[in-house]
Amino acid sequence: xxxxxxxLDNAILRNLLAETTRAYETQMAELYAEKELAQVTxxxxxxxxxxxxxxxAVKYLNPVAEKLTGWDRAEALGRPLPEIFRLTGQGGDxxxxxxxxxxCLEEGASFxxxxxVTLERRDGRRYAIESTCAPIRSLEGLTVGAVLVFQDVSDKxxxxxxxxxxxxxxxxxxxxxxxxxxxxxxxALDEARALANTHALCYMDLDQxxxxxxxxxxLAGDELLCRITALLQDSMRETDLVARLxxxxxxxxxxxxxxxxxxxxxxxxxxxxQQFRFTWRDKTFTVGASIGIVPITxxxxxxxxxxxxxxxxxxxxKDKGRNRIQVYxxxxxxxVRRHGEMNWVVxxxxxxxxxxxxxxxxxxxxxxxxxxxxxYFEVLLRMVEDDGRIHLPSDFIRAAERYGLMRAIDxxxxxxxxxxxxxQPAPFLDLLQLCAINLSAxxxxxxxFFDFLAGELAGSGVPPAKLCFEITETAAIVNLAQAQRxxxxxxxxxxxxxxxxxxxxxxxxxxxxxxxxSFLKIDAKFIKDIVTDSLDRAMVExxxxxxxxxxxxxxxxxxxxxxxxxRVKALGVDFAQxxxxxxxxxxxGGEAAGEEIAPPSLPxxxxxxxx
Amino acid sequence: xxxxxxxxxxxxxxxxxxxxxxAEAGRPPDMVLAFLPPEEFLRETLAALTGVWPDALRFGCExxxxxxxxxxxxxxxxxxxWFSDPRHHAAVEVxxxxxxxxxxxxxxxxxxxxxxxxxxxxLLVDGLxxxxxxxxxxxxRTLVSMPPFxxxxxASQVEPVTQAGSRVxxxxxxxxxxxxxxxxxxxxxxxxxxxxxxxxxxVYTVTRAEGAQVHEIxxxxxxxxxxxxxxxxxxxxxxxxxxxxxxxxxxxxxxxxQGLYRSMRRFDDPAGTVTFLGDxxxxxxxxxxxxxxxSLLRTASELSAGPEPEAAILYSxxxxxxxxxxxSGQEAAAIRQALGGAPLSxxxxxxxxxxxxxxxxxxxxxxAILVLLREVGA
Numbered sequence: 001x002x003x004x005x006x007x008l009d010n011a012i013l014r015n016l017l018a019e020t021t022r023a024y025e026t027q028m029a030e031l032y033a034e035k036e037l038a039q040v041t042x043x044x045x046x047x048x049x050x051x052x053x054x055x056x057a058v059k060y061l062n063p064v065a066e067k068l069t070g071w072d073r074a075e076a077l078g079r080p081l082p083e084i085f086r087l088t089g090q091g092g093d094x095x096x097x098x099x100x101x102x103x104c105l106e107e108g109a110s111f112x113x114x115x116x117v118t119l120e121r122r123d124g125r126r127y128a129i130e131s132t133c134a135p136i137r138s139l140e141g142l143t144v145g146a147v148l149v150f151q152d153v154s155d156k157x158x159x160x161x162x163x164x165x166x167x168x169x170x171x172x173x174x175x176x177x178x179x180x181x182x183x184x185x186x187x188a189l190d191e192a193r194a195l196a197n198t199h200a201l202c203y204m205d206l207d208q209x210x211x212x213x214x215x216x217x218x219l220a221g222d223e224l225l226c227r228i229t230a231l232l233q234d235s236m237r238e239t240d241l242v243a244r245l246x247x248x249x250x251x252x253x254x255x256x257x258x259x260x261x262x263x264x265x266x267x268x269x270x271x272x273x274q275q276f277r278f279t280w281r282d283k284t285f286t287v288g289a290s291i292g293i294v295p296i297t298x299x300x301x302x303x304x305x306x307x308x309x310x311x312x313x314x315x316x317x318k319d320k321g322r323n324r325i326q327v328y329x330x331x332x333x334x335x336v337r338r339h340g341e342m343n344w345v346v347x348x349x350x351x352x353x354x355x356x357x358x359x360x361x362x363x364x365x366x367x368x369x370x371x372x373x374x375x376y377f378e379v380l381l382r383m384v385e386d387d388g389r390i391h392l393p394s395d396f397i398r399a400a401e402r403y404g405l406m407r408a409i410d411x412x413x414x415x416x417x418x419x420x421x422x423x424q425p426a427p428f429l430d431l432l433q434l435c436a437i438n439l440s441a442x443x444x445x446x447x448x449f450f451d452f453l454a455g456e457l458a459g460s461g462v463p464p465a466k467l468c469f470e471i472t473e474t475a476a477i478v479n480l481a482q483a484q485r486x487x488x489x490x491x492x493x494x495x496x497x498x499x500x501x502x503x504x505x506x507x508x509x510x511x512x513x514x515x516x517x518s519f520l521k522i523d524a525k526f527i528k529d530i531v532t533d534s535l536d537r538a539m540v541e542x543x544x545x546x547x548x549x550x551x552x553x554x555x556x557x558x559x560x561x562x563x564x565x566x567r568v569k570a571l572g573v574d575f576a577q578x579x580x581x582x583x584x585x586x587x588x589g590g591e592a593a594g595e596e597i598a599p600p601s602l603p604x605x606x607x608x609x610x611x
Numbered sequence: 612x613x614x615x616x617x618x619x620x621x622x623x624x625x626x627x628x629x630x631x632x633x634a635e636a637g638r639p640p641d642m643v644l645a646f647l648p649p650e651e652f653l654r655e656t657l658a659a660l661t662g663v664w665p666d667a668l669r670f671g672c673e674x675x676x677x678x679x680x681x682x683x684x685x686x687x688x689x690x691x692x693w694f695s696d697p698r699h700h701a702a703v704e705v706x707x708x709x710x711x712x713x714x715x716x717x718x719x720x721x722x723x724x725x726x727x728x729x730x731x732x733x734l735l736v737d738g739l740x741x742x743x744x745x746x747x748x749x750x751x752r753t754l755v756s757m758p759p760f761x762x763x764x765x766a767s768q769v770e771p772v773t774q775a776g777s778r779v780x781x782x783x784x785x786x787x788x789x790x791x792x793x794x795x796x797x798x799x800x801x802x803x804x805x806x807x808x809x810x811x812x813x814v815y816t817v818t819r820a821e822g823a824q825v826h827e828i829x830x831x832x833x834x835x836x837x838x839x840x841x842x843x844x845x846x847x848x849x850x851x852x853x854x855x856x857x858x859x860x861x862x863x864x865x866x867x868x869q870g871l872y873r874s875m876r877r878f879d880d881p882a883g884t885v886t887f888l889g890d891x892x893x894x895x896x897x898x899x900x901x902x903x904x905x906s907l908l909r910t911a912s913e914l915s916a917g918p919e920p921e922a923a924i925l926y927s928x929x930x931x932x933x934x935x936x937x938x939s940g941q942e943a944a945a946i947r948q949a950l951g952g953a954p955l956s957x958x959x960x961x962x963x964x965x966x967x968x969x970x971x972x973x974x975x976x977x978x979a980i981l982v983l984l985r986e987v988g989a
Contacts, residue, residue, distance in 0.1 A: 009856060009903065011843040016811045016857075016899060019840065023813035 048129075050148045051136065056081050056101050059145060068129070068152055070122030085148065086120045087113070100133060104146045110134040119150065128157040170244040172222055173229040181243035184253055185296075185303045192296050199296040200262035202252040203310035207288035207322045209248035212278065214480045220280040228287065231276060235269035251310070259295040263327065266293055270325055288323030290314050295328075315402070344399035347385065352408055356384045359416055363582035364434065364555060367569040374433035378470070378577065379417050380584050381409070381438075406440040413437060415456055420588040422460045429461065436468045436498060441475030444483040450490065465494035468519065472500050476515055484514065491516050498555065502543060512550055520547045522573070524558025531563045541571050548572070612798065612986035613693040614922035614954045618679035621686035623652055624659040632691060639664045640691035642701050644924070645671030646678075646958040647687040649768055649777070656687065657783040670703050670791055672735045672766035672779040674958030676932060676939070678925055681947050681955075683940035690956035692922065695986055699797025703781050706746075708737070708788025713745040716753075722792055723753040731760040731800025733793040733924070733982065735779045738765025738961035740788035744890050744974045747964065751867075751972055760800040761972055762982045764926030764960035777961060797987050801917060804965050805927075805946070805979035807910035808872065808900035812840070814862055817895040823887045824879065828897065832883035837875070840899060851875045855930045856903055858977045859887065862896040867971040872900070874930040874976040888930075888962060888976045904938045907931055911979065912945040920983035923950055925957030927979035932959040946981060953983070 042049050048065035052058055058076045061084075066073060069084050076084050082097045103109055113131040120126050131150035135143040168180035176184070188199045206228065213221035225248065232242050232250060241253040254262045270291060278285045292313025300306040309328045317326035351357055364376040383391040400406050417437055421429065443449050457464060469490070476483045476499075487497055498519030499512070503526055512520075522543050526536045544554045556568040559578030568576055617632045633639055643660060647653050653673065660669050677688040694700065704725060706714050713719070726732045736743050743765060766777035779791045815836070819826035825833040840857070841848045854875035861871040873887040891897070925943055932939045939959075947955045965980040967973045 008843060008848055008853060009901075012841060012848060012853065012857060013811070013901065015840045015842070016901070020811075020813055 046151070048148075048150045048152075050081070050085060050150075051145055052081050052101070052105075052147075053145045054105060054143060056098075056105060056146070058084050065150075068119060068121065068127055068150065070125070081146075081148075088118045088120045088126060101146060104133050104135050105143055108135045108137070108143050113150075127152045128154040173225055173244050175229055175250075176241060176243035178243065178245045181241065181245065181251060181253070182303050182307075184241050185306060188253055188255065188296050189300060189303060189306060192300075193298040196298070197256055198258050200254040200257050200259060201294045201296055201306060201310050202254065202262065202266050202291060203245075203294070203307070203314045204250050204252075204289045204291040205314050205318065206248035206250075207290060207318075208285055209287075210478060212280070212285055212287075214477060216280045216283060223280070224278050224285075224287065227276070227278060228273075231272055232269060235265070235272055237265075253296075259293070259327065262293055262295070263325065266291060266325055290317035290322050291325045292317055293325060293327045344396045345403045345405065348383070348396055348400055348405050348409070351383050351385070352405075352412060354386075357409070357412055357416075358382045358384055358390075359413065359420060359587035360584040361587045362577060362584045364436065364575050364577045365565075365581045366575055367565070368574050371574065372433055374431045375428075376434040376436075376575065378436040379413065379438075379587060381413055401440065401442075404442070406442040407446060410440050410443040411452060414453065417587065418456050418460050418462050421462050421466075424588060429463075429466070432466050434468050434496075435466055436470050438500065439469040439471050439475070441472075441478040444471060444475050444486060445479035446486075447482070449486060453490070453495075454493075463494065464490070465496070468496040468498055470498045470500040470521065471517075473502070473511055476511065480514065487516050501557075503539065509546055512546070512552070517552055519553050519555055519575075521555040521557050521577075524578075527556045527558050527564060527568065527578075528560060530567050531561075537567070537571070540568065540573065544571055544573050612695060612699075612921040612984065614984075615691050616679045616954050616956050617689035617691065618682060618684060619647075619656070619687035619689065621648075621652075624656040624687075626659060626663055629659065629663045629689075632689070633664070636691075636693050638693065640667050641694050642692040643667045643669040643671075644690040644692070644956060645669065645687070645780075646674040646956060647671060648675065648677075648685055649673040653780075653785065654783070657780060657785070660689075661783045668701055668703060669783075670735070670779070670781040670793065672737075672764075672791075672958075673768060673777050674960075675767045675769055675929075676959040678927075678943040678955060678957040681944035683943055688956045688958070690922065690924070690954065694797065696797055696988060699986055701796070701798075702794050704792045704794070705781060705786060706741075706790040706792065707786065708740065710788070711740070711742055713742050713749055716749065719746070719749045720753050723750060725792070725794050726750075726761060727754065729794035729796055730798050730987065731795040731982075731984075732762075733791075733795070734761065734763030734964050735791040735793070736763060736765045736964070737777050737779055737786075737788050737790065739768060739777050741790050743790070743962065743964070746790065747972055747974055754972075760802060761964070761966070762800075762802045762926070762980050763964040764958065764980065765962040765964075767929055767959060767961045795984070799985045799987050801920070801983040801985075802965055803914060803981040803983070804975070805910055805914065805981060806872070807907040807931075808858055808860065808902040808977065809906070810860065810898055811857065811901035812899040814896050814898045817891055817893055817897055820891045820893045820895070822890050823876070824884050825887065825891050826884050833885040834878050834880060834883045837878070837885055851877060852933060855933045855977070857899045857901050858930070859891070859897050860900045861891070862898060864894070864896055865892075866969050867967060867973070868892065868895060870968050871973055872975055872977040874928070889974055902934065904935045907935060908938060908941055908945055911942050912949055914946055914949040914981070917983070918985060919951050920953045920985050922984040923947070923953045923955040923957075924982040924984070925955055925979060926960045926963045926965075926982075927957065928963055928975070928977045929959045929961060930977045931979060942979065946979070950983070 042062045046064060048068045049062040050058060050065045051060040057078050058081055061069070061071065061073045061076055071084050081101055085097055087097050100111055104111065111133055117129055117131065118126045119129045129150045130153050131148055133146055133148045136145040136147055138144050168177060169175065170177045185201065191197050192199060209221060209224065212224050232252070236242055236252060239255045243251045245251050254265065270289065273287060273289055276287060278287055292310050294306060294310045294313055296306060300309065313326045313328040317324045320326065360380040360382055361377040362380055364378060366376060381393050383396055385391065400409055414437060417435065421432070421435060496518040497516065498521055499515065499517045500521045501523045502520045503523040520543060522540055526539050530536045530540060547554045553574040555575040555577055556573045557577055559565055559568065559576040560580045562580070565576050613636055615632065617628065643664060645660065647656055676683060676685050679688040704722060706718065706722065766779060768777035778785050778787050779789050780786060781791060815829045817825055817828055818830050827833060828836040838847060841850065841853055851874065859873040859875065861868045861873065863869045873889050873891055876886045876888050879886055925946060927942060931942065935942055943955060943957065947953065963975040963978050963980040965973065965975060965978070
């Protein structure tokens with residue numbers, strides 16, 4: 001190396017400079033690539049991105065931000081953010097964009113805009129957006145601008161609204177559902193307590209809905225509900241809230257409405273309903289409604305209490321003959337009785353839990369010499385309370401039906417009846433010809449009943465053919481299709497059915513064709529005076545003849561004397577049942593021995609009980 | 612504090628010269644700091660000092676080139692100190708040679724306690740045989756807060772270095788492989804780190820290093836990395852002489868390593884590694900600096916004197932001596948002038964000890980550590 005120290009140093013410095021230049025160029029290339037990548041990324045992402053300088057003037061918009069704001073980048077650059085990013089909803093914490101931006105730039109705070117913010121595009125079109133804003137900081141930590149990231153969430157928000165609507169509204173009618181209505185009732189109740197405002201609650205139950213549903217099908221039922229909904233909405237003010245609580249039950253919250261006003265308004269609706277005719281194909285129906293009205297006052301402690309009062313009023317309307325309006329009055333005899341039913345509910349539940357129901361039986365006497373010899377009886381139910389008092393079904397069945405306890409009672413009776421039959425010494429089951437058990441409408445419509453009965457009979461040794469379920473016309477037509485299905489299934493197993501209380505309900509002979517029954521039990525009211533009343537005699541004769549024509553055997557209920565027995569026997573009735581023949585006695589207490597044990601507490605037993 | 616330097620004539624030290632040096636003070640000095648040329652007359656000189664000032668605290672180290680006020684010499688330099696306040700004093704603790712291992716933790720803790728109780732501390736170290744960087748590392752860990760008034764230098768030796776290393780001494784005892792810790796009491800001490808180098812390359816990362824040996828920089832063999840810069844017209848410049856003017860500067864990222872300089876010592880061909888006069892750590896961000904005699908002298912002359920010192924000690928790196936070349940005598944003179952003419956001694960070291968900008972204690976190459984002393988209450 002021939003160079004001197006200075007030249008050598010200069011040469012080394014040139015090397016260093018070249019290296020520095022190369023490194024600088026590399027860094028610049030990397031920075032450029034990073035910038036390109038950042039720009040491509042910003043241009044590609046689905047979110048709008050908008051950046052400002054430290055004064056809040058727009059410095060950058062990506063294409064999505066251009067689309068959502070309606071501003072071209074070239075036009076937007078340098079303009080104040082609030083001019084480009086115009087919110088028509090409420091900003092975070094109720095501030096406007098300008099204030100939020102200042103908060104971000106001056107205090108370096110990030111924030112998220114509230115959920116219900118709407119961005120107004122330059123052409124006036126609006127987008128629901130979600131947005132966050134954060135300060136941009138220099139390497140030294142100074143705030144040099146702000147960046148907004150926002151998304152068009154119009155679809156998402158619409159979907160959320162739809163979901164919220166679905167959660168609070170009835171799908172068929174579009175009315176408020178039970179849950180949402182309860183919320184409104186709660187607010188009305190609070191308001192009544194706090195401000196002494198007067199509101200009214202109307203609760204209604206359609207009277208003919210099941211008939212329409214059963215005779216014309218579910219589509220017709222749905223259409224009827226929609227028509228009633230329209231009628232109801234037309235009759236109410238915009239401030240009134242109409243809800244479908246389920247099935248054919250509707251409710252209306254009449255806001256700031258005195259009781260007389262509510263009665264007048266609901267009365268108008270009721271009159272309109274009277275005029276209304278529902279036509280489905282070739283059938284036309286009139287539709288009635290049992291309506292209860294309750295003034296919403298501070299005396300009601302809870303929504304449940306309020307709804308219960310409305311339900312009571314509606315029930316009272318039904319009780320008085322249906323298709324009428326009943327205003328709730330706490331001391332009214334109907335409401336008192338209804339209140340009594342509520343007490344029964346607790347007592348029934350307690351009796352079920354403590355297993356204190358007891359089964360009795362009442363003999364059914366064959367009148368025809370051709371009847372196979374053996375035991376024929378009906379199983380009867382008694383409730384024994386804590387203090388030993390015994391109650392007839394007539395005391396508590398109404399409450400049990402009303403408050404959904406029949407399913408549990410039916411199952412208790414069947415389970416215990418089969419156990420008792422099973423436990424009797426031979427040749428009890430061989431002698432047994434017929435064990436009749438009452439079955440409620442609820443169990444007839446219970447899709448799980450068949451499996452339940454099969455489970456109870458399995459291994460019991462009790463042949464299904466020994467059982468006969470007693471049903472009423474009314475129970476059968478509540479859900480005719482399901483009742484027919486169940487009866488067909490059980491009949492196929494050998495179980496028989498009898499139609500109870502025949503003559504008291506609609507007594508439509510046409511139902512006899514629809515229902516596979518083996519026995520008709522002629523109601524006691526036709527039997528008790530049959531010796532002296534020719535009309536009763538004619539009725540019994542008629543029923544007996546129709547039954548026999550259809551291959552159905554008949555049973556005279558409530559037989560109270562030898563003369564009655566003679567009379568019904570003369571008319572050709574197949575069986576007789578009543579206290580004169582045999583008073584009720586505990587089931588399993590000697591049916592086979594013919595022992596007659598009348599419970600001392602039942603002197604007035606009339607021989608016919610619902611179960 | 613009174614202080615004066617004595618420029619020794621070379622050869623056996625004349626007793627009269629020593630007596631004359633102390634005559635003006637009218638009493639023997641309280642402390643004698645000696646930077647003496649290695650080997651030949653070392654023991655005779657120490658014996659002379661013992662004979663003349665048996666009660667003075669006498670200590671120092673071997674040094675090839677010494678400073679005596681504005682002059683640079685190779686014949687040896689003394690600096691005499693008289694404390695005005697009899698309560699003020701100095702004390703020396705000897706950390707003997709440990710065969711390359713740092714002193715025990717207990718010993719270092721004892722040293723740290725003494726330093727913490729003093730107003731300042733000077734370190735004189737056998738830089739060739741005493742593990743100074745590991746010692747400083749332990750001392751840093753032991754001292755809760757590192758005061759900026761610890762400074763010193765590594766004794767130097769003529770090439771080739773003998774087995775004896777570069778020795779320190781106290782009284783007339785010469786100690787190989789040892790370290791002297793001189794604690795000052797009643798003396799305000801200020802330390803300046805004189806640099807004079809400018810950044811000259813981009814920043815790189817040391818990707819593999821062990822102790823003073825660097826294997827890779829930015830994934831490239833360290834020797835190749837060096838050659839890229841130091842190859843001129845297809846030939847490698849004379850190393851390490853050329854590299855002295857382009858020191859390795861540590862830029863972090865660890866704050867305590869920021870601002871350190873390292874002299875390249877040699878290529879380790881064929882291993883492809885480069886050895887420095889001080890540790891370089893994997894992960895250090897480094898760049899090459901540049902400087903020459905002008906930049907070094909300008910930096911020296913621009914020193915701020917501050918409160919006028921009563922005495923100054925200068926530990927300047929031998930690498931700077933090489934860069935200064937014919938002007939090596941001018942650095943001490945420039946510094947002394949900037950200080951206002953305070954008595955100054957010192958030497959060209961094999962490495963310097965001083966504070967970093969963030970207050971840590973560090974081992975340097977290619978700096979000049981200037982210690983300024985002033986007795987408290989003077």
